[in-house]
Every structure is written in C-alpha cells, then in structure tokens.
Amino acid sequence: MGLALAPFAAQAAESDPWEGVNRAVFRFNDTVDAWTLKPIAKGYQYITPQFLQDGVHNMFSNAGDVTNLANNLLQAKPAAAGKDVARLIFNTTFGLAGFFDVGTKMGLQRSDEDFGQTLGYWGVPSGPYVMLPLLGPSTVRDALAKYPDTYTYPYRYIDHVPTRNTIFGIGLVDTRASLLPAEKLISGDKYTFLRNAYLQNREFKVKDGQVEDDF
Template sequence: MSPLSVSKVRFFKKILLTIGLSSLLVNTGWAEETSDPWEGFNRPVFVFNSVLDHYTLKPIAEGYQWVTPTFVQHGVTNMLNNLGEAKNFGNNVLQLKFNDAGVDLARFGFNSTFGLLGFFDVGSKMGLQRSDQDFGQTLGYWGVPTGPYVVLPFLGPSTVRDATGKVPDYFMSVDNYINDDGVQYAIWGVDIVDTRVQLLPLDKMIVGDPYIFIRNAYLENREYKIKGYVEDDF
C-alpha cells in the first residue's frame, strides 16, 4: 500500500463530515462562489479519481459491509481512530491547545487498555471527546493562507496548504512506525475500506455537478474547522 493510499484515507475521513455540513448550503444556493484557478487541471483528475473509486474502492467497501457484522465494523473504526490520536495530540500541541492535547492522550491511554486496543471507545463514554486535527489545520491556525484549490491524483480534494500538511501528518501517524510490513499494510488497507464504508450512505447526497459540490463542501468544512476553532480559543 503506497503513501498515496494512506493520504486518500485522510481525505475520506474529512469529506465524510464535509458533505453533511455543506449539502444544505449547496442546495439552497448559500455557498459562496469559489475561486478555482486550476479547474482545467482539477476536473480531469477528479474524473480519474471517481472512475477509480467506482470500479475498485466502492465495490470492495460494499462487499466488506455485506459480510462484516455491524459491531465488528464499529470496533474496527474505533481502533483506527485510536491510532490517529497521536496525530491529533501532535497538532493540538502545535496549536497550543494543551487541554485538547491532554484529552487526546487520555483517550489513547483509556481506549488502548480498557477499550481493548481501542475496539471499544471508552474515552467517549467518559466524556473525553475525540478531536480531529491535522497539520493543514495547524498551518491555518497560525495564519498560513489556503492557496488555490487542487484535486490530487488518488488523494482527492485539497488546497496548497492542506497538501503541504500531509507530509508532517504522515510522520505523526503511529501506524507508519510498525515494524511488521504485513501488519502495517493490513492496517492501511482496512482503514481505506472502513472509511469508504462510512461514506456509502452519503453518496446519494451529492447533487448537481459532483465536482462543484465536493469542492464547495470540502472548502466549507475546512474553513469551519480552522476559523471555528481559532475563534473558540480567543
């Protein structure tokens, strides 16, 4: 499994919330017109990614969902989220959100032990809410501009800032330091399929031009995550 596939996992996790938050805005015409200077490049790449997903990832996800019991699916999702707590912790520290970083650390400790390596999300039951952080948000927190919107092959929607942030995030991911290649590849593969399964019910929410819908949804969500968190801190 290549690093490109790992980064596509991050895209799916982000777009899951994105589509839900932005569908109303798009349908009612409230979403602002977005500057997209690289659209001539982005659209062909978007089509390539869509075809690849339609003929490979989506069928695999549908098969996984059909054969895997629901409670197992939830447990797998929890375990994968638990592995992501290191990235959340690192980015919260870099954003000077030390309370949130402490919650990340506590969640990892409780879920890894009492939650059986994260299969059960006992942290949330204890009131420790999960934080979804990445280095693109960290750069935005410190005032780095987004740059143009760009669709990356295999990786999906991004901006110049978010694409740059994928590199530090890669090195902050715990699963990249597992010495057993077979286990590491298995985690990456399951992560990709698991996150695609979560998106299956949302496919039908895309209306109009899919390219424009996903672009606006992605940018709306990124703006909310960065500006919303910054405003809460002051």
C-alpha cells in the same frame, strides 16, 4: 438555503483557478473509485457484522488521536491535548486497543486535527483548491501538510512490510465505507458539490467552528 450559500459558492469558485485540470483528475479518481474502492467498501459492509465494523473504525480512530494530540500541541491547545491523552490512555487500555470507544462514553469528545489545520491556525493561507490523484480534494496548504502528518501514523513504524500494508489497506477500506452514507447527500454537479463542501468544512475546522456568518 440556496440563496444563503450562493456567496460561499462564488468564493469557492474563485479558489479553484485550476478547475480544468482538477476536473480531469476528479474524473480519474471517480473512475478508479467506482471500479475498486467503492465495490470493496460495499462488500466489506455486506459481509462484516456491524459490531466488528464499529470496532475496526474505533481502532483506527484511536490511532488517529495521536495525530490530533500532536496538532493540538502545535496549536497551543493544552485542554484539547489533555483530552487526547486521556482518550488514548482509556481507549487503548479499557477499550482494548481502541476497539471500544470508552473515551467518548466518558465525555471525552474526539478532536479532529491535522497539520493543514495547524498551519491555518497560525495564519498560513490555504492557497488554491487542488484535486489530488487518488487522495481527493485538498488545497495547496493541506496537500503539503499531509506528509508531516504521516509521522504520527503508527503503521509507519511497523517494519514488517506485509503487516504494514495490510493495516494500511484495511484503514483505506474502513475510511471509504464510512463515506458511503454521505454519497446520498450529493446533489447537482458532483465535482462542484464536493469542492464546496470540502472548502467550507476546512474553513470551519481551521477556525474551530468560529466562522463568521456573512449571509
């Protein structure tokens, strides 16, 4: 496996011309995370019943289907967009605002699309790898694409600032908590591992899993 992944690792390294700066930002992010988000996420998992964690996660996933729908439409994928619409309808109604993921149980698998993937789908190159302060791994293309996606986030349209900030904060904690199990998979140099995993995952998503096996 290690030999098989060597060509991709070399390609990933070539995609990281700003490694010195990226590593400095990574250390900053890692320190902030270790002292804030990670302890909060662990505490959240410890005091919150599993069914409630699942329900909260499902609700944010349901809201995220709006982003999936918008980008599937922009990528001219009517079938996938149709599933997104069906999921939104069934989960929002029968799933009680998305607390229960009835769509998946009905065989409607969730998409995972964003504007960065949409740009990649239409041939926009990813550009160099960048580590964004607080936001983590990205590329030039994906970093620029983050802002347009915010227009599909429901909390953006909540006028009551305390409510909007609370929902945003809960979503942040939910996302961080969902990543805790994945930390056990990290091996070797953490920066390199996360960079390679991010770039490989993005290539897989942009090409809808149709990645050529060169190994």
